[in-house]
Structures are given as structure tokens and as C-alpha cells.
Amino acid sequence: MDETTKYQLPESELPTHWYNIQADLPKQAPPPLHPGTHQPIGPADLAPLFPMELIKQEVSSEREIAIPDEVREVYRLWRPTPLVRARRLERALDTPAHIYFKYEGASPVGSHKPNTAVAQAYYNKQEGVRRLTTETGAGQWGTALAMACNFFGIGLKVYMVKVSYEQKPYRRSIMQIYGADVVASPSADTNAGRAIRASSPDTPGSLGIAISEAVEDAATRDDTKYSLGSVLNHVLMHQTVIGQEAIKQMEMAGEYPDVVIGCAGGGSNYAGIAFPFMREKLAGKRATRFVAVEPEACPSLTKGEYRYDFGDTAGMTPLVKMYTLGHTFIPEGIHAGGLRYHGMANLVCELFDQGYMEARAYHQTAVFEAALQFARAEAIVPAPESAHAVKAAIDEALEAKAAGKRRVILFNLSGHGYFDLAAYDQYLAGKLQDFAYPADKVKEAMAAVPVIA
């Protein structure tokens, strides 16, 4: 009975640096290209959208970058987050595997997103930026940035995908509690928004459209910059506090993971848990397996092609080399809104391409089945995105059982599902829909991907 459940680090063990995996990549990652010239972009190209310190981090080859005291002070409100040994789940599965999860749902907005939101708001404030814009789907990112902007006294305008704005009012409420200005996207406030409203008055909106609006807003106002919640190098780097803490907590538990698992939409929570462990693999010290988990309805790593593509629907962003389903691909309306992205962070793609990690895709119903099993064992209701990692962890544990082998499994529970309960209602009512891999739609979207010489 006196077995530890939660491995809790004291605040004094809060990481002092972010880990920049660019310093350790065996083969350098391909640079982003200018959308017009197809030439590698420089800092000046990004300056209208991002503060210089984040641009420097984006291209930095320094291994460790110090976390400013002001950022660590905010992290302390909820960090270090607990590492939990899922003993009840292990017993329910009757597996010899040891299952650990890092619980990022412990943040005030219920996900890992504040790890980068706080850093981004801080650097913008430092450089005199008075207002930020961003896009959000279901609202995890928007709530995190709203909290961060409130702390640093910066204004925020959030372009929230229309269907979520209407169907999921509660994350919108939280953004407003923190003082953010939230509009449904496409909105009447930008040229991009107005054009789409004119041509498709009934559109439910999409992340790609919302990005176009937020970027236009920031690019056309001197006091305003833009903030992105995933995909970019500096965003992934800010998330490495997760894995760094987990390394120390696994030491407390006296174990080292055989496999590290995270769900992957844009790639930031996966990178957050994986990169600090990957550092030891890249250094040749460990043979750890890494698994990124995607929805079958939007399987960029498992079914996409590794080539240059735009980050947004309208083609306004730089071209980034990534496993892509085509920037015009609109995934079906699965409940894991944070995984509905056509591409993937370049750094994750590069590690996948270089063979350092695996990827797998699951259907929605199987994911919710795993989520329910987890909730009944461990009490926490996972976010639909995070439930993809839960499903993979359960499968790994069952494989270990079948093989009669010990296996130490670590996954990132990137968020809780208390704002996603309508999805659970549908699952419990047997009304949840599965979506097959949309081969035809992807083929069509891939035809629109620019060909780079």
C-alpha cells in the first residue's frame, strides 16, 4: 500500500533552461522558404509577425536557452506538474508493464499550451508589443494565450473557428474572463475573413482560415504581432519543460521509459515530452522508442508526404518541409480538434524521417474506448487529443502482457477533457462516428501543394 502514486518535484527543481534539439540533430533540418521567392527566409521576413527574441530562438543552434525569471515565476503557478504511476490502470489491464503519465492538465487552463504562451507573451512584452493576435480551434490555445497576455498586460484578439465558437462557448468564456477579445472566424474584421464570408456564407470556419485572419491583422498593425501555439521550433522548445521534469521524476521512480508516447497535431506536446528523452537517444546513450499518435482522419506522419508546404490554408505563411496531407485539406470534424492539422512541426518530421521515432494512427471510437477505460481507472477524464496517447499506452501495455515482458511506458496526458464532455456523451450514446482515411480528398489537396525545385 505505501507505494508512491504521484512523483512531485519541488519548485526548486523547475527547469532553468529550455532544451533546443536543433543543436543535436545529426542532419540539419531544411530551412523554411519564402512563399513568393522559394528562397530560405531570414529574420527580416519574420519580423513583422514575431519579436526578435523568438525569431532568434527559431533558428538558434544553442543547446540550452535560459528561461527568464518572469516566465519561471508564472510557471510556478502550476509547475512542476505531477508524474503519475497509473497503478490502477495497470491492475485493470493485468499487465506487467509499468505505465507513467505526465499530467499537463494540471495547468489552470487544463493543457500544456501555457508553457509556450507565457514565454511568447513575455518576449513580446519585452519588445514593446502592445497587442497579439492568434487563432484557436476548440480553444485550448486561445485560453492559454489569454491567460498569458493577461499576466503581462498585453491585449489579445482571438480568431476562434466559427463552429467551435458556437458549439463550445465555455473556452470562449475563459478567454473573456482573462480579458481577451474573441471573434468567430471568418470574421468581418479582416480582408481574408470578409472574402470567405462573401464566397461561403455558411462555412463552419477552419484553423487555416483563422490563421489567415490573425496573420493579416498582425501584419497590418504596427502595435500588433502574431502568436502561434504549435509547429514552430521555438514553440516546441518551450514545451521541453515537460520532458525535463519527467526525466527527474522517472529518476525518483527509479525507472527509465522503454517507450515515450505523445499525441501529435502540430507536434508541440509530443516534442515537449519526447525531445529531452530523445536527447539521450541522439547522444547514443539510450535506445528508447518514441511514438507519435495521430487520428486516422488526419494522419500526416503515417500517410502524408515529406515535402515543402504552407502552414495555412490561404498560403500566406512560409513554406515549411513537413509530412503533409496538403494545406487545402480539411479534416472531418473529429472531436480531437487539436489534431486536425494537415501538417506537422518540421523538427518532428525530421526525426521521423531520420528514423528516430515511430508514428501510428487510430480511429476515433477506439480512442474514446481507451479514454473511458483510463477515466474509470485513474479518475481523470482525458482530452480527446490526449486520449490518442492513452490508447497507444494501453496497446503497448497489452503487447507487453502478451509477450510476458516488463515494459516501462511513459505518455503525456497533455490535457483534461472537462470541456469536451459532449464528445463523451456521444460516445456513451453509441453515436460517435469513425472516419476512414480520406484518400481521395488528400489526393486532391496534395495536387495543390507547390512544387519546389
Add this chain to the structure above:
Amino acid sequence: MDETTKYQLPESELPTHWYNIQADLPKQAPPPLHPGTHQPIGPADLAPLFPMELIKQEVSSEREIAIPDEVREVYRLWRPTPLVRARRLERALDTPAHIYFKYEGASPVGSHKPNTAVAQAYYNKQEGVRRLTTETGAGQWGTALAMACNFFGIGLKVYMVKVSYEQKPYRRSIMQIYGADVVASPSADTNAGRAIRASSPDTPGSLGIAISEAVEDAATRDDTKYSLGSVLNHVLMHQTVIGQEAIKQMEMAGEYPDVVIGCAGGGSNYAGIAFPFMREKLAGKRATRFVAVEPEACPSLTKGEYRYDFGDTAGMTPLVKMYTLGHTFIPEGIHAGGLRYHGMANLVCELFDQGYMEARAYHQTAVFEAALQFARAEAIVPAPESAHAVKAAIDEALEAKAAGKRRVILFNLSGHGYFDLAAYDQYLAGKLQDFAYPADKVKEAMAAVPVIA
């Protein structure tokens, strides 16, 4: 900058005993009376509804009662909860006061309720009970008991007040995720429910009605007992893990509270934070102040009379001496549903009557204003109930500022408000309604309180 924000106890410091304040009361509390005979009730009277171990705890005069290992094992999923120094709130108020809060919203269901739910499910399981019934309003108690019953493999039927069942589907979803059977009350499943549906087909339901249904269900089935989430002595005692942890955490911070604050509906979260500190006051070691906070719309301690009354609307429960507004009093529909109770736990009333504590009442708008100020400073969005404690803590801090004095304030943040965001929407839209003290309705209800010789 290197100032601690969260005081986190290791799992090894989880309390081993509950503290039973009945052992230390200077004047013994008046016994509950049989609703028919008006004679003190004995264990046999309660046996149809509660397992014998809980009945023993209800009347125990032992100072400490050991927490079973099985209960502590579940507590470990989220306990010890953090004690947080609200440094940002202090700065926002520019006060010399030090403000600490104990964060019970860290539990998987977001409130303090599992502290007793887990214990009650355990003892029922131990005595062979196969099924529990309970009532719930907004759902905090129902979700906690659903989680607990799921862990111990007991069935649960929740009678959920109809208006909440329809308007707040998400806590219902969580109960169903944990496997509970949830019906809208009044239901067609009990005589009490059918009678009310026949006479008032459009009733929104009430806690009093739901209690009557849950009690009837349990009393008429051999395999079933009933569970209550507040008011009773054993329920308050189970909550004392909160204050016991807080004592150790205040020691870590090197301070002792001058004032301890909790919101009070039935009295259990207030008792949880207050009683372990009160123990030192009753022993003459400390002069700590204690403040229970109520809504102006339902101010039982501040405006009620201390006399014997029923716990439920229908008059089926034992008579308990308490500060009451009359058991037939139906409070206005304030958002702090957990504080809409006509009475108060006898142990809290007795301490108030004996002069060991204070009480105050606030209007709804002032409470939400304080909640918003707290959320913008500390990021956590408080439950409307807990926001009453927040308001009192802010007032205490501002008083200290006006007096130019140091003051150490501790309050219980008994739950988060992520299921109560519609209420915040109303506040932000300026649509929140205040309710004056309903003197006439109380006068009418008090006329229906039985007169005990």
C-alpha cells in the same frame, strides 16, 4: 524571485487520521431527534440508511479516527493538494497581508467532495452494500460519489435536480463516464417523485425533493443505502484532511493564519479547512479568527434562528439543531448552487453559537467581481461557491491594508468554476442578478418549523 508559490506535501505526509472535533467541544452538541417522537435517535434509527461504521463515526467522541489504507490509496490520486501563496493577488491588492489558499479544485472532479465520497463508498462496500443512492444539484457531489463508487465497485443512482439535469449536462456526463445511473428529479422511479410529477408536472425540482427520492429508494431496497455529501458529523470529519494538510503546509511557509475562511452551504468544506485549526483554538493555544461565508440570498448563520428543524423539504429526516431559515424555504436561483441550503451542519452552528467563529453574507455580484479579480491574478477560475471565500479573503486583505497591518489569511478554494462558466458569462454581460435577503419568505418558512419542547 526565488519565492515559493506552492507548498506541496509529499504523499508520505498524507494524513493518517481524520480529526473529530466532537471530542474537543467545550459544550456537547445537542443530539438529533426522531422526526415523529422528538426523542434522541439511536443507531437503529439510522441503520436502514447508513452503514454501521458511519453511524458510529456520527456519534463518536474519539478525537482521531484512522483513515483506512484503501481510502488513503484513492486520496493519493490527488492528495495532498497544494497550498498556494497568492502573491499575484497580494500585489494586485497592494496589501501587506499574506494570502494563502488551499486548492481542493485539484481533485479529479474539481472539488473537495471526494474526501468524504471515497470514505463513504469504502465503508458501504465493507459492509456488503451493493448500491448507493444520493441527490445532487449542480452535480459536484454526484460526480464525486460516482467516482468513488466506480473505484469500489458499487452501483450508484443519482437523483439530479431536474433544472440542473437539463441545463448543466456536463457534470451529468462525468457521472455517466464513471458508470453511475443518473435521472432527473422528480423521477417516475419513486413514490415521492411520482406524486410531485402528478401535482406539479412543470416543477424544476429541488434538492429537498431529490433527497426525498434518494432516501425512499434506499429505505425500500435491502441492497441499497443512502449517502449525503454534507451536513452530517461524519461528512465534516472526513473533510478534515484539508485543514490537517494546511497546518503542515503553513509550517513549511513559516506562518500561522490570523484568520481562516471558508464558504458555507451545508458546512463541510468550511469544517474541512477550519476544524483542525479550531482544535488549537479550543485548546487555548491560539486566538485565530474563523469566518464562514454565505450568500445574502440564503444566510442561515447570519440571519437564521438556532433551533431544531428538518434537513429536507418533506420533513423525512431527523430533526437537527441548526441555524435555519426554515426547511420549506426555497432560496432564489443563485449560481452558487452548493450554498442554497436552508440550514447548516450542527457542529458548525454549535461553534458559531458558542462564539468561536464569525459569519458574513455577500451579494452575488460582489462575489463574482472578487472571483474575476482572483482569476486574473492567480489564473484559476473559482467555483461560484468558493468565490464567496475569495471575496471574504480580499476584504480581509483590504482591511489589513487600510489598517497598515500585517495579516495572514488562509482560505479554502473548495473547487474550480470550469463547469460554471455560464454564470461568468452572465456576470461579464452585466446580467447577473442580486437578491436581497428574503425576509418575508423566511418568516413564512420559519412558521413551519416544528416547536420542540
